[in-house]
Amino acid sequence: MKAAFLSRHGFHAVFFAVLYACYLYAIFGVANLGDIGNLAHSCARVVAAAIELAWFYLVGLYLLRRWVVTRRLAWFALYMLLAALVCLGYAAQMYSIYLSNNFISALAMQNLDSVTVTQSTMEWVVLGSGLGWLVLLAVFAWRRRQDIDGWLGGRRWMAALVVVTVLYAYVLTQQRRRIVLEPDYRQVPVASLLVNAGVAVTQGDDHVTGTFAMLNGRACLTDPVAGKVAGYPLEKGVVFTRALPFEPVGGAAAQPNVIVIFTEGTSTRLIGAYGGHYPGLTPNIDRLAARSMKVTDYYNHTAATYRGIVGQTSSGFLFAGGSEKDGWANGGRLAAIHRQTLATILGGHGYDTYFFEPEHDGSPFGHMVRSLGFGGIYTFDKVSALLHGKVTVQDQTDQLDDSSLFRGLTAFLQARAQKTDDKPFFVATYNIGTHAFIPMVKGGHAYGDGHSRVLNKLHNYDAAVGAFLEYFDASPYAKNTIVVFTADHATYPDAPYREVAGKDLKPYFVDRIPLLIHDPTHHLPAVFDAQGRNSLDMAPTLLQLLGIRSVSNSFLGASLFEPRSLPLGITALGDGFFITTPAGVNAMPEVPPVLKAVAECEKGVVETYYKLEEKNRLFKPGA
Incomplete structure (x- = not known):
């Protein structure tokens, strides 16, 4: 089973595995976490990102299978769009961790006009790496499209998707629950990016509390x-x-x-x-x-x-x-x-x-x-x-x-x-x-x-x-x-x-x-x-x-x-x-x-x- 899976879906699995490994390195190797040694927080950071990537992984499998079965390029385009969202979202958050020890916040999005920061060498390295990884994914997906079969199809795929969806929905509800300015243990990259983007756009609307x-x-x-x-x-x-x-002072100006x-x-x-x-x-x-x-x-x-x-x-x-x-x-x-x-x-x-x-x-x-x-x-x-x-x-x-x-x-x-x-x-x-x-x-x-x-x-x-x-x-x-x-x-x-x-x-x-x-x-x-x-x-x-x-x-x-x-x-x-x-x-x-x-x-x-x-x-x- 493992050999068949890796031979037919290795490019898809490796894509998400590499993103996950890079993210863990950014959190534990680059970020200056204020709670090192807190086992609960560390486990939550590890598990929450794994849940998010697992959800995108399962949805990606569905899109791949639909592409092979229907032979319609629209499904392949949707697959690549999903991959781009995940890859560039993780790349952006990892770069933000490198710069500021924090995810991209709603506050940062609201102040983008105050200064331009698009000429950093590291930024271009991160962006280039992400785009290169997407190109490799597209090449391997295209070349191995005939090898994709029904692994995780039917009930097993549906059961896995339901479980992961429930877990990911919970993760989404936990965004912005804590305000410490660091990679918060309840946050995961894409979920945090989407939630903060929504807050940046809508903040100021009629949803504040108090009488x-x-x-x-x-x-x-x-x-x-x-x-x-x-x-x-x-x-x-x-x-x-x-x-x-x-x-x-005596004699000082009146105004x-x-x-x-x-x-x-x-x-x-x-x-x-x-x-x-x-x-x-x-x-x-x-x-x-x-x-x-x-x-x-x-x-x-x-x-x-x-x-x-x-x-x-x-x-x-x-x-x-x-x-x-x-x-x-x-x-x-x-x-x-x-x-x-x-x-x-x-x-x-x-x-x-x-x-x-x-x-x-x-x-x-x-x-x-x-x-x-x-x-x-x-x-x-x-x-x-x-x-x-x-x-x-x-x-x-x-x-x-x-x-x-x-x-x-x-x-x-x-x-x-x-x-x-x-x-x-x-x-x-x-x-x-x-x-x-x-x-x-x-x-x-x-x-x-x-x-x-x-x-x-x-x-x-x-x-x-x-x-x-x-x-x-x-x-x-x-x-x-x-x-x-x-x-x-x-x-x-x-x-x-x-x-x-x-x-x-x-x-x-x-x-x-x-x-x-x-x-x-x-x-x-x-x-x-x-x-x-x-x-x-x-x-x-x-x-x-x-x-x-x-x-x-x-x-x-x-x-x-x-x-x-x-x-x-x-x-x-x-x-x-x-x-x-x-x-x-x-x-x-x-x-x-x-x-x-x-x-x-x-x-x-x-x-x-x-x-x-x-x-x-x-x-x-x-x-």
Whole structure:
């Protein structure tokens, strides 16, 4: 029986066996699993993938037999289509494991437009290997088509298919049940890819939970002045309730300018001022930190970039990631959501508002920035015009490199300094050069021997920031401008970053991020401990420094200088939740029992916030 099977169906069996072996190597030989030694998890990883491949194997046998019996090429085409789905699906997931220690997530699919990553040598090797394996399968299937008989036909084939189908259906129902950012033991490659693709497309539809009428009844949300506008339970009339606990500087500007630097994907681990272990990696950021208030134990409250920028400027959450069906591309629903933001508030207080970003005119990112209320948006095209075309394109993207972005900001400020208009301004920036998966721009400032892509990019970014600060420190803006240096979110834990980040890094998209506040108008302390709070509090903190108290808003966070609105820091990546404390970050299944009730309550608050967003009841302008 075995000899007959191998002679007649060996090409089919070997195809699936090789895929299975490669997948096991990726999981146990490449991935940095956080639960090595857990027998149950290891067995589940082995068995779940075997069930998936067994199902595709049995369906493939049926298609082969139909091809031989009917002699119709359509059956052969269906067989090859099935094989391509399995082969390329496994290849994509194995490559993702190599890059990021994780399957391709819905979050990654929603942010595909933010950076191009299709020029990696390893990517072409994986793709070429997969296509080559498919070609070999097609050749052997065609040559041996007359040898295919009824093995596993009739009752035996049907019984095997029924059993495996039931098991595979169970595996499918288990997808996305756990949120730890690693190859999860309940996930299998093709099932995970299909489920996450569906989530990426539909996320933002009417399937979030929570009843917004219950929001003020949440015991874990402290906000005694909210709920004054009918149907808008978060809207309130004040940003903060207490006086700023820091003395003002005599003669300081009544309305200082504001510059907020949102650094793409940067945790504190590598920054020298925060204890980074790479000497001279971030000398310019460190110098800024030395004359700023350095906020410690401060985490990102969401990810990735769309959620990070919108969430910080509006002190809230987004269920959708940005690029999916309801995103900002092509007039998506998210653009119509009413939010009170830093840009709209400062614009209403006499500020000119601008955003510097690296993408071209008409990008979804630009649409997102415009929806936040910024009056002027300096894109690739406008910065290029400002610099008379002397800009550099970031490798593997069509976007501005970091040096060009900050040179554009410098040129803008130089031109503004020549005008007599004394209106204050609010400028925010976002760069691309520190993004995961891309290399440092050609000709950039490499760190040391240049062996680490991650260190190179951060060092090159630091040089771009340094060139801007050199101008800024000698400019008239130095005495009347607050500079906030932070990040849109934590560093994505891909393989190159894990190599340099330290052994205590958890493979989550949540970590401590920088917050440096250089304020020439107040005597701020050198260090301020946020005690596990997060970037949900950035907007109200900045407004308290500016003294803007009485303004309608729907902020979920509170100023860092006031009692917190939520007892624990909570980070939400869509329907994935994490809790942050001074001790570190925990996924929901890891939360200590003593904190479980509060963590679940805070999760309910965020889910309720999602419901408000879905109904466009976060903020009612003019109420």
